[in-house]
Amino acid sequence: MPITPTYPGVYIQEVPSGVHTITGVPTSITAFIGRTERGPVNDPTTINSFADYERNFGPLTLLGTMGFAVRDFYLNGGSQAIIVRLDNGGKVATITLPATASPASSSLILEAASVGGWGANLVASVDYDTKDKNSATPQLFNLTIRELDPVTKAVRNSEKFINVSVDVNDSRFVPKVLELNSSLARVQTNAITNKYNLSTVRPDETIVSSGSPPEPKPNPIGAVGGNDGNGLTKTNFFGSGMQGAKQGIFALEKADLFNLLCIPPYTPANDVETDVLAEAVAYCRSRRAMMIVDSKSTWAKKDTAKKEFSDGTYPGITGPDRTYSALFFPRLKQPNPLRDSQVEEFASCGAVAGIFSRTDAQRGVWKAPAGIDAGLVGVPQLSVPLTDDENGELNPLGVNCLRAFPVIGRVVWGARTLDGADRLTSEWKYIPVRRTALFIEESLYRATKWVVFEPNDEPLWAQIRLNVGAFMQSLFRQGAFQGQTPRDAYLVKCDKETTTQNDINQGIVNIVVGFAPLKPAEFVIIKISQLAGQIAT
Numbered sequence: 001m002p003i004t005p006t007y008p009g010v011y012i013q014e015v016p017s018g019v020h021t022i023t024g025v026p027t028s029i030t031a032f033i034g035r036t037e038r039g040p041v042n043d044p045t046t047i048n049s050f051a052d053y054e055r056n057f058g059p060l061t062l063l064g065t066m067g068f069a070v071r072d073f074y075l076n077g078g079s080q081a082i083i084v085r086l087d088n089g090g091k092v093a094t095i096t097l098p099a100t101a102s103p104a105s106s107s108l109i110l111e112a113a114s115v116g117g118w119g120a121n122l123v124a125s126v127d128y129d130t131k132d133k134n135s136a137t138p139q140l141f142n143l144t145i146r147e148l149d150p151v152t153k154a155v156r157n158s159e160k161f162i163n164v165s166v167d168v169n170d171s172r173f174v175p176k177v178l179e180l181n182s183s184l185a186r187v188q189t190n191a192i193t194n195k196y197n198l199s200t201v202r203p204d205e206t207i208v209s210s211g212s213p214p215e216p217k218p219n220p221i222g223a224v225g226g227n228d229g230n231g232l233t234k235t236n237f238f239g240s241g242m243q244g245a246k247q248g249i250f251a252l253e254k255a256d257l258f259n260l261l262c263i264p265p266y267t268p269a270n271d272v273e274t275d276v277l278a279e280a281v282a283y284c285r286s287r288r289a290m291m292i293v294d295s296k297s298t299w300a301k302k303d304t305a306k307k308e309f310s311d312g313t314y315p316g317i318t319g320p321d322r323t324y325s326a327l328f329f330p331r332l333k334q335p336n337p338l339r340d341s342q343v344e345e346f347a348s349c350g351a352v353a354g355i356f357s358r359t360d361a362q363r364g365v366w367k368a369p370a371g372i373d374a375g376l377v378g379v380p381q382l383s384v385p386l387t388d389d390e391n392g393e394l395n396p397l398g399v400n401c402l403r404a405f406p407v408i409g410r411v412v413w414g415a416r417t418l419d420g421a422d423r424l425t426s427e428w429k430y431i432p433v434r435r436t437a438l439f440i441e442e443s444l445y446r447a448t449k450w451v452v453f454e455p456n457d458e459p460l461w462a463q464i465r466l467n468v469g470a471f472m473q474s475l476f477r478q479g480a481f482q483g484q485t486p487r488d489a490y491l492v493k494c495d496k497e498t499t500t501q502n503d504i505n506q507g508i509v510n511i512v513v514g515f516a517p518l519k520p521a522e523f524v525i526i527k528i529s530q531l532a533g534q535i536a537t
Contacts, residue, residue: 031083091226139166139170234276331348386403
């Protein structure tokens with residue numbers, strides 16, 4: 001607001017600079033979708049380590065391969081991941097704690113915090129050693145919930161909640177206490193009345209007496225029911241109504257941002273269906289993300305991979321979506337700790353995503369996540385050893401190879417999108433070019449929202465050029481573009497040439513941003529000649 005002077009003197013006014021600093025978005029947040037032992041279903045959960053994964057979704061399991069992929073992601077330098085657990089008909093285990101009334105009735109029904117057979121290992125016990133135990137009408141109780149090892153029956157996890165109550169007006173109302181503090185159990189809700197399954201009477205004390213004098217000992221009540229359901233199918237990813245309900249892959253609508261998507265095979269013996277892959281890549285395109293596609297488990301040799309990939313039978317991704325995906329071959333051979341460390345084949349998507357993340361942190365999203373620095377950690381062997389000539393047959397098709405070299409070890413040795421076949425002559429041939437564009441697009445999309453509803457004229461255009469230009473200049477100084485000068489590396493244009501009067505009348509401002517991408521030196525050619533007997537002139 002301009003100052004209205006009323007008295008002789010000095011007036012001070014702070015004038016906005018018009019600077020809106022643009023911060024680049026993260027580039028390697030990886031979303032994993034699949035089956036786990038436990039955890040919330042259709043609810044994206046952000047984790048920052050494999051320990052976080054185990055706390056939220058349980059240890060490695062034979063139910064699916066996602067746990068192995070997440071493990072490989074963090075072994076190879078992954079940073080942040082988003083986990084979406086899917087379920088196909090799993091049941092939740094329940095524990096019924098009887099009331100003190102006679103005859104006994106259900107006072108409190110607990111259920112496992114999530115569906116799955118893991119809940120059958122829960123036990124619960126109640127004791128009355130509370131702060132009101134000497135009261136004439138004690139109402140409080142202590143609730144202990146334990147998870148037992150299914151084989152040894154040793155306690156894996158234990159939670160105790162003291163001085164809780166079944167009184168809804170009490171500050172320690174047991175359903176709310178469990179919702180906020182327990183990772184093991186909840187109070188069951190009646191599906192019809194939507195009310196908690198508990199009475200106004202506290203549950204009976206679960207103790208037995210033995211010895212002389214009698215010594216109270218806990219007598220926990222075990223859970224019943226609970227199972228893991230069936231294996232995943234396409235309908236668990238793209239079923240009817242899932243987009244509106246934000247379920248399946250569309251659960252990622254609840255996540256603010258992800259850059260990479262991995263759908264590991266549902267089981268080691270099966271591959272993800274081609275139509276699931278195709279629809280998943282289409283979703284990645286709408287979210288400005290890339291999908292890492294695994295090679296088929298049946299590709300036991302180079303010829304099979306070349307034939308099936310060339311025929312288009314796998315992965316079934318066509319059109320513009322091809323630039324938002326990349327395929328890596330062959331699979332990894334690793335010891336399986338759940339099968340006495342027998343060496344088995346695993347999908348490579350998790351390890352490759354970890355290398356993407358590691359490369360981004362060390363060099364930037366514009367550096368190809370491949371080469372001798374892109375070593376595969378925790379991978380003692382590859383399912384198909386490839387030679388240079390075999391690699392030379394697959395690379396021109398757009399298949400990225402994983403290679404094993406003496407001394408160097410196992411590395412990623414390809415950086416092409418699925419649109420990277422030589423005959424396609426695509427401008428999005430290389431992974432770092434596509435990912436750099438996505439990084440710039442997402443960063444500018446989020447950082448220019450302040451422009452909406454601003455007066456659409458030269459002062460606004462000048463601010464846009466200033467802010468977007470400063471962002472592009474910062475990337476140029478980091479080495480993200482070709483060229484020796486900013487003029488060679490990028491352009492930002494927003495003026496009366498890009499935004500006509502007709503655009504202004506329609507409320508449109510057009511911003512043109514261009515950049516000269518860095519492309520990997522895929523082929524190194526050394527020319528050698530003899531210098532013999534040359535005479536100086």
